[in-house]
Amino acid sequence: MKEEIYFRTAGLTVGYQGVPLIRDICIQMKKGEILTLIGPNGAGKTTILKSVIRQMKPLCGIVYLDGKKTDEMQRNELARKLSVVLTDRVRTERMTCRDVVSTGRYPYTGKFGVLSEKDWSVVDKSMEVVGIAKWKEQDFQKISDGQKQRVMLARALCQEPDLLILDEPTSYLDIRYKLEFLSILQKMAKETGLCVLMSLHELDLAARISDKIACVYEDRIDRFGTPEEIFTEGYIQRLYQMTTGLYDELTGNLELSAIKGEPEIFVIAGMGTGTMYFRYLQRQRIPFAAGILWENDLDYTAASALSSVVVSVPPFRKMEEKHVEEAKKWIQRCRKVYCADKLKETAREVAGLKDIIEFAKREGKLE
Numbered sequence: 001m002k003e004e005i006y007f008r009t010a011g012l013t014v015g016y017q018g019v020p021l022i023r024d025i026c027i028q029m030k031k032g033e034i035l036t037l038i039g040p041n042g043a044g045k046t047t048i049l050k051s052v053i054r055q056m057k058p059l060c061g062i063v064y065l066d067g068k069k070t071d072e073m074q075r076n077e078l079a080r081k082l083s084v085v086l087t088d089r090v091r092t093e094r095m096t097c098r099d100v101v102s103t104g105r106y107p108y109t110g111k112f113g114v115l116s117e118k119d120w121s122v123v124d125k126s127m128e129v130v131g132i133a134k135w136k137e138q139d140f141q142k143i144s145d146g147q148k149q150r151v152m153l154a155r156a157l158c159q160e161p162d163l164l165i166l167d168e169p170t171s172y173l174d175i176r177y178k179l180e181f182l183s184i185l186q187k188m189a190k191e192t193g194l195c196v197l198m199s200l201h202e203l204d205l206a207a208r209i210s211d212k213i214a215c216v217y218e219d220r221i222d223r224f225g226t227p228e229e230i231f232t233e234g235y236i237q238r239l240y241q242m243t244t245g246l247y248d249e250l251t252g253n254l255e256l257s258a259i260k261g262e263p264e265i266f267v268i269a270g271m272g273t274g275t276m277y278f279r280y281l282q283r284q285r286i287p288f289a290a291g292i293l294w295e296n297d298l299d300y301t302a303a304s305a306l307s308s309v310v311v312s313v314p315p316f317r318k319m320e321e322k323h324v325e326e327a328k329k330w331i332q333r334c335r336k337v338y339c340a341d342k343l344k345e346t347a348r349e350v351a352g353l354k355d356i357i358e359f360a361k362r363e364g365k366l367e
């Protein structure tokens with residue numbers, strides 16, 4: 001069976017006062033998918049989201065939901081299909097959290113806005129799904145920003161939308177709630193076929209949760225595809241025009257810039273025993289050398305980001321005499337050598353590493 005595209009934009013151009021900001025946006029997703037917009041501050045992610053929900057009029061192009069043009073839909077029809085969690089403040093004076101959530105039912109109530117028993121049960125269920133049932137009677141104004149984000153998610157869910165749109169939904173959440181929040185979205189998407197369109201600044205999370213990613217850059221969607229297609233080596237550095245530090249697309253790790261200069265310490269690293277120490281030396285502003293590392297070792301990414309010199313061996317190749325000699329040369333030039341105890345044990349089995357540890361001992365430099 002052919003899977004239907006549920007959400008699609010065709011030649012969508014968005015901007016302000018008739019001036020295009022992002023042109024010719026062509027993105028799409030099927031039911032049950034999560035599509036995330038990433039890109040630098042001010043790139044235009046919020047502008048795209050606001051244009052999709054018709055809070056702003058697109059300069060040209062079409063947004064399709066379930067094959068229908070959204071600009072031909074009645075407001076109420078659109079509100080039943082699509083719900084929104086934007087960062088803009090909603091007016092919530094003297095409202096309990098349950099009241100705020102209940103405003104999500106407005107597309108289903110009559111013109112007097114009276115909620116039926118069924119509406120209230122959807123409200124309560126949404127609060128349970130998001131894990132905020134205990135705050136029902138709490139004054140919305142008196143909860144934290146992170147708690148408000150979760151209330152607004154429950155409000156959007158109780159609208160029972162086909163497409164949920166969220167602008168930086170995890171920005172105020174602590175690490176536990178970031179994961180919980182995104183897990184709820186993922187569960188809803190996979191179990192109920194909900195489509196999710198959101199912007200995220202947390203690239204590591206975007207890479208893990210998204211089925212599709214659109215990269216907003218300058219006046220265009222620079223890349224649109226699966227995380228595997230987007231997070232290729234060096235791309236994030238270019239997208240964000242990073243001039244300091246390093247982003248590792250595979251792990252989502254960020255490293256600061258290396259302290260340049262003649263290395264003072266040689267770190268015998270491997271199996272992840274070196275990374276924390278590299279970061280410590282970087283904080284102390286001490287230039288260092290690292291080795292002998294296989295280029296697929298856990299420590300290699302941080303070593304190549306933070307050290308002045310890395311003595312390395314290509315993946316799955318033998319450590320050769322030339323690598324040992326190079327490491328010894330740097331050990332002679334450094335005033336100290338560090339090797340974690342855990343690595344000293346393992347290194348007994350690895351000829352090259354054993355050689356340089358013994359050499360450092362003989363030189364009186366091993367810590």
Ligand SMILES: Nc1ncnc2c1ncn2[C@@H]1O[C@H](COP(=O)(O)OP(=O)(O)OP(=O)(O)O)[C@@H](O)[C@H]1O
Nearest residue numbers: 016021039040041042043044045046047048199216
């Ligand atoms: N009302 C407005 N009128 C004119 N320009 C605007 C307006 N609102 C935003 N902009 C501009 O549009 C550009 C895109 O802003 P937008 O908020 O969409 O970016 P964003 O990618 O969501 O950024 P961030 O990651 O910082 O939240 C910015 O240069 C911003 O200054």
